[in-house]
Amino acid sequence: QVQLVESGGGLVQPGGSLRLSCAASGRTFSSYNLAWFRQAPGKEREFLASIRWTGRTTYSASSVKGRFTISRDNAKTTVYLQMNSLRPDGTVVYYCAASERYYSDSKGDYKYWGQGTEVTVSS
Numbered sequence: 001q002v003q004l005v006e007s008g009g010g011l012v013q014p015g016g017s018l019r020l021s022c023a024a025s026g027r028t029f030s031s032y033n034l035a036w037f038r039q040a041p042g043k044e045r046e047f048l049a050s051i052r053w054t055g056r057t058t059y060s061a062s063s064v065k066g067r068f069t070i071s072r073d074n075a076k077t078t079v080y081l082q083m084n085s086l087r088p089d090g091t092v093v094y095y096c097a098a099s100e101r102y103y104s105d106s107k108g109d110y111k112y113w114g115q116g117t118e119v120t121v122s123s
Contacts, residue, residue: 001026001112002024002025002026002028002029002032002098002112003024003025003026003112004022004023004024004096004097004098004112004113004114005022005023005024005114005115006020006021006022006094006095006096006114006115006116006117007020007021007022007023007117008020008021008117009094009117009118009119010118010119010120011120011122012086012119012120012121013086013121013122013123014086014087014088014121014122014123015085015086016086016121017082017083017084017085017086018083018086018119019080019081019082019083020036020080020081020083020094020096020117020119021078021079021080022034022036022078022079022080022081022096022114023076023077023078024077024078024079024098025077026077028100029074029077030053030074030077031053031100032053032098032099032100032112033050033051033052033053033098033099033100033102033103034050034051034053034070034072034079034096034097034098034099035047035048035049035050035051035070035096035097035098035099035104035105035110036048036049036050036068036070036079036081036094036095036096036097037094037095037096037097037107038092038093038094038095038119039092039093039095039116040089040090040091040092040093041091045095045107046061046063047061047105047106047107048060048061048063048064048068048070048081048094049061049064049068049069049070049081050070050103050104050105051070051071051072051079052103055071055072055074057103058070058071059103059105061105064083067083067084067085067086068081068082068083068084069081069082069084070082079096081094081096083119086119086121087121088121088122088123089121090120090121090122091118091119091120091122092118092119092120092121093116093117093118093119094116094117094118094119095113095114095115095116096113096114097110097112097113097114098110098111098112098113099111099112
């Protein structure tokens with residue numbers, strides 16, 4: 001089992017950058033595939049990026065490819081989402097998620113979730 005806690009959210013201007021962190025507890029962090037999702041008010045939770053337990057393979061949604069980068073530090077049991085060229089999406093909650101079994105872009109495949117961190121992109 002793993003517990004996830006996101007941080008790093010806040011207010012940023014359009015075109016700006018922000019790095020989110022997700023700290024995990026649990027001795028088997030390095031065996032989990034990890035992902036970032038986001039959810040705007042009234043909308044479905046949307047996949048952004050995933051990274052395998054090895055850290056050597058990543059996958060990003062086309063909507064963020066080239067702008068967002070997922071990475072992990074198994075020694076620090078933390079996964080990151082570097083977000084550049086942010087668009088004025090308003091206020092959105094970003095979530096990290098973990099799965100021992102799946103490496104996918106489907107939210108249903110991830111068993112463990114953090115509580116989310118809020119990001120507001122606005123001028």
